[in-house]
Amino acid sequence: MQFADRLNNVETSAIRELFKLLGKPGIISFAGGFPDSAMFDVEGIREASALALSKEPGAALQYGATEGYNPLREQLALFMATKGVKNISPEGLIVTTGSQQALDLVAKTLLNPDDIALVEAPTFLATIQCFRLYGPKVLGVPIDAHGVQVDKLEAMIQQHKPKLVYIIPTFGNPSGALLTKERRLKYKTIVIEDDPYGDLYFGEAPPPSMLALSDQVPGSRDWLVHCGSLSKVLSPGLRVGWMVAPPDLLARATMCKQFSDAHTSTFAQATAAQYLLSGRMPATLNKVRSVYAERAQAMDQALQRELGDALAYTAPQGGLFFWANLTGTNGAVKDGNAFAKSAIEKGVAFVPGAPFFANDPDLSSIRLSFATADLAKIEEGITRLGQALKA
Amino acid sequence: MQFADRLNNVETSAIRELFKLLGKPGIISFAGGFPDSAMFDVEGIREASALALSKEPGAALQYGATEGYNPLREQLALFMATKGVKNISPEGLIVTTGSQQALDLVAKTLLNPDDIALVEAPTFLATIQCFRLYGPKVLGVPIDAHGVQVDKLEAMIQQHKPKLVYIIPTFGNPSGALLTKERRLKYKTIVIEDDPYGDLYFGEAPPPSMLALSDQVPGSRDWLVHCGSLSKVLSPGLRVGWMVAPPDLLARATMCKQFSDAHTSTFAQATAAQYLLSGRMPATLNKVRSVYAERAQAMDQALQRELGDALAYTAPQGGLFFWANLTGTNGAVKDGNAFAKSAIEKGVAFVPGAPFFANDPDLSSIRLSFATADLAKIEEGITRLGQALKA
Numbered sequence: 001m002q003f004a005d006r007l008n009n010v011e012t013s014a015i016r017e018l019f020k021l022l023g024k025p026g027i028i029s030f031a032g033g034f035p036d037s038a039m040f041d042v043e044g045i046r047e048a049s050a051l052a053l054s055k056e057p058g059a060a061l062q063y064g065a066t067e068g069y070n071p072l073r074e075q076l077a078l079f080m081a082t083k084g085v086k087n088i089s090p091e092g093l094i095v096t097t098g099s100q101q102a103l104d105l106v107a108k109t110l111l112n113p114d115d116i117a118l119v120e121a122p123t124f125l126a127t128i129q130c131f132r133l134y135g136p137k138v139l140g141v142p143i144d145a146h147g148v149q150v151d152k153l154e155a156m157i158q159q160h161k162p163k164l165v166y167i168i169p170t171f172g173n174p175s176g177a178l179l180t181k182e183r184r185l186k187y188k189t190i191v192i193e194d195d196p197y198g199d200l201y202f203g204e205a206p207p208p209s210m211l212a213l214s215d216q217v218p219g220s221r222d223w224l225v226h227c228g229s230l231s232k233v234l235s236p237g238l239r240v241g242w243m244v245a246p247p248d249l250l251a252r253a254t255m256c257k258q259f260s261d262a263h264t265s266t267f268a269q270a271t272a273a274q275y276l277l278s279g280r281m282p283a284t285l286n287k288v289r290s291v292y293a294e295r296a297q298a299m300d301q302a303l304q305r306e307l308g309d310a311l312a313y314t315a316p317q318g319g320l321f322f323w324a325n326l327t328g329t330n331g332a333v334k335d336g337n338a339f340a341k342s343a344i345e346k347g348v349a350f351v352p353g354a355p356f357f358a359n360d361p362d363l364s365s366i367r368l369s370f371a372t373a374d375l376a377k378i379e380e381g382i383t384r385l386g387q388a389l390k391a
Numbered sequence: 392m393q394f395a396d397r398l399n400n401v402e403t404s405a406i407r408e409l410f411k412l413l414g415k416p417g418i419i420s421f422a423g424g425f426p427d428s429a430m431f432d433v434e435g436i437r438e439a440s441a442l443a444l445s446k447e448p449g450a451a452l453q454y455g456a457t458e459g460y461n462p463l464r465e466q467l468a469l470f471m472a473t474k475g476v477k478n479i480s481p482e483g484l485i486v487t488t489g490s491q492q493a494l495d496l497v498a499k500t501l502l503n504p505d506d507i508a509l510v511e512a513p514t515f516l517a518t519i520q521c522f523r524l525y526g527p528k529v530l531g532v533p534i535d536a537h538g539v540q541v542d543k544l545e546a547m548i549q550q551h552k553p554k555l556v557y558i559i560p561t562f563g564n565p566s567g568a569l570l571t572k573e574r575r576l577k578y579k580t581i582v583i584e585d586d587p588y589g590d591l592y593f594g595e596a597p598p599p600s601m602l603a604l605s606d607q608v609p610g611s612r613d614w615l616v617h618c619g620s621l622s623k624v625l626s627p628g629l630r631v632g633w634m635v636a637p638p639d640l641l642a643r644a645t646m647c648k649q650f651s652d653a654h655t656s657t658f659a660q661a662t663a664a665q666y667l668l669s670g671r672m673p674a675t676l677n678k679v680r681s682v683y684a685e686r687a688q689a690m691d692q693a694l695q696r697e698l699g700d701a702l703a704y705t706a707p708q709g710g711l712f713f714w715a716n717l718t719g720t721n722g723a724v725k726d727g728n729a730f731a732k733s734a735i736e737k738g739v740a741f742v743p744g745a746p747f748f749a750n751d752p753d754l755s756s757i758r759l760s761f762a763t764a765d766l767a768k769i770e771e772g773i774t775r776l777g778q779a780l781k782a
Contacts, residue, residue, distance in 0.1 A: 007646075037448070063622075265488070265659045
């Protein structure tokens with residue numbers, strides 16, 4: 001069977017191979033990108049779902065508009081308003097099947113095979129592959145602890161004239177600086193702000209999203225795409241995300257969505273709408289923030305104690321991940337892939353960082369999730385990681 | 392903003408424009424492609440959803456495997472077995488976000504811009520547009536009352552060497568003849584069998600699906616893709632479809648799905664799994680079959696009475712639609728589009744047939760759905776249609 005040429009641009013993920021080893025009994029895993037199931041507000045979702053089916057069974061179970069279920073679009077606009085986003089009407093967003101679909105629709109709508117897309121290095125693995133399926137060259141822009149390096153981004157925009165720039169400005173890669181400098185306007189490049197983690201902060205709230213800041217930069221909304229998601233804060237299983245974009249882009253993305261999946265599950269959308277309407281979201285957010293904050297702090301302390309200066313990182317102020325580099329000090333391992341293998345031997349799993357780069361991977365990088373292990377498992381898992389380092 | 396070239400291949404649907412007129416008060420609509428919401432087993436779905444959340448809240452609300460939620464894959468394999476499909480294991484299918492997504496994934500996996508795809512003329516409108524977004528030329532193969540005209544299909548396969556052939560062999564376009572003649576094997580062309588309506592028969596069950604028949608033709612499964620859906624029989628709002636395909640195609644479609652929406656809503660999947668497990672499906676199927684059969688019969692009688700030989704059609708034995716041609720007898724209208732406009736004036740809506748053709752549209756064709764109007768509305772609506780004809 002002969003497959004489409006576009007598949008040649010995508011490799012099977014190295015991470016997938018690693019995940020196969022996770023079935024080993026007793027493994028403590030820091031490898032996933034999942035939120036903790038124990039945090040799901042099952043009772044609240046059950047009530048919301050029952051309400052959706054009793055109040056509007058026809059709408060919840062019938063075909064719906066491709067743009068999304070209107071009561072949910074209204075709730076999402078209100079939800080964004082609580083986060084400083086003004087001037088968002090329900091018509092200014094479409095509901096997507098997770099924010100992964102928003103990325104796919106933007107790529108399908110915009111990218112030609114001869115285009116260039118800039119992403120952070122590192123970035124969300126599935127974005128790189130999602131974009132590549134539409135043929136463009138995907139290039140990474142270096143980041144540091146404060147997010148994408150704006151001077152390098154500017155130079156790469158000038159050099160490569162990219163069709164779009166994709167960034168996750170808030171956890172793991174926090175930087176709100178970009179938009180305020182009006183660089184997007186200058187280059188008329190579409191900027192995609194992916195914001196699945198912005199609600200998961202541990203202390204003070206992060207800088208406002210680029211979407212929220214766009215009010216301060218006249219015209220910037222014409223070039224800004226914002227992707228939101230309930231996956232990390234409420235439930236990934238609902239597959240409810242959304243996308244804000246300029247009207248002409250939104251209309252074309254809606255057309256592409258019509259032929260991708262017709263619409264997002266109205267059953268899930270009506271449930272999400274009832275949940276947001278129930279007023280339980282603030283308490284849910286407070287809970288996940290405090291639990292993840294505690295776990296992040298425990299991992300930070302354990303890493304310092306067990307790995308010391310063999311690992312360099314900036315402790316995250318939100319999100320689900322530590323991003324760290326093996327320093328190779330005192331002859332210790334410096335390769336993330338090799339370290340992941342010896343860690344599995346010791347009963348702890350994480351993912352090496354290399355696959356998160358579109359090009360020129362940093363082989364010394366690793367990613368550790370603190371989201372799904374409790375405090376005791378974090379202690380034990382990082383102790384094993386220390387043993388793997390010494391082995 | 393400059394959009395991707397692939398969007399140039401797709402037009403905004405003429406039907407969409409027509410649908411805007413449906414808001415007019417008092418309109419009786421035969422225009423939709425929806426099942427009747429009144430037929431949804433709301434109580435059964437509510438119970439299934441509550442069970443899914445109490446029995447396995449983690450799985451129902453967490454990220455899931457891209458291939459689908461295993462208990463649902465098991466239930467779908469059993470469901471297909473009741474319809475004569477043997478040798479289907481849960482691993483032989485993936486769950487898709489409606490069968491629309493299955494079509495999108497097959498197209499993404501297989502179609503290059505220089506490929507040719509054959510479809511029936513007429514066929515499902517969204518398939519034509521979905522395929523075109525990947526660049527191929529889409530050509531229609533004529534059908535008659537017994538489905539696709541096999542001799543013409545054979546000639547077109549020889550002439551065009553298509554990458555794939557897409558057919559809906561069971562309602563509206565019933566023909567089980569194709570597979571038994573082993574033509575697919577001869578030409579090594581992928582055949583996509585879309586089967587959303589096969590369960591909606593009015594009298595005797597239709598011929599077995601091509602998937603069921605494939606057991607009789609050794610090797611044929613290597614070239615057969617089968618798309619199923621719960622949308623027409625249970626609920627479109629769940630967005631639960633599935634796809635059976637050869638292993639290498641299924642693996643690549645799964646990879647494409649990973650970057651399209653990660654996975655189908657596990658909440659909807661777990662609900663569907665519990666519903667199938669509950670044993671309510673056979674009664675649900677009996678109910679929809681008998682209600683739609685009654686409506687189809689009423690529409691048939693009313694059409695004969697009110698439009699007589701101005702309209703030529705073969706009464707359907709299942710599905711949701713009458714497909715008919717204006718004969719223009721006695722100087723009556725012969726153009727489906729013009730007739731749709733004068734019908735709206737008289738307070739009844741349907742869709743003209745032309746948009747359902749990939750090329751060379753039959754302008755005299757129209758499509759009437761009997762699914763969502765009750766018997767009184769069907770009587771009144773077809774009476775109005777008769778008045779529109781005379782006007």
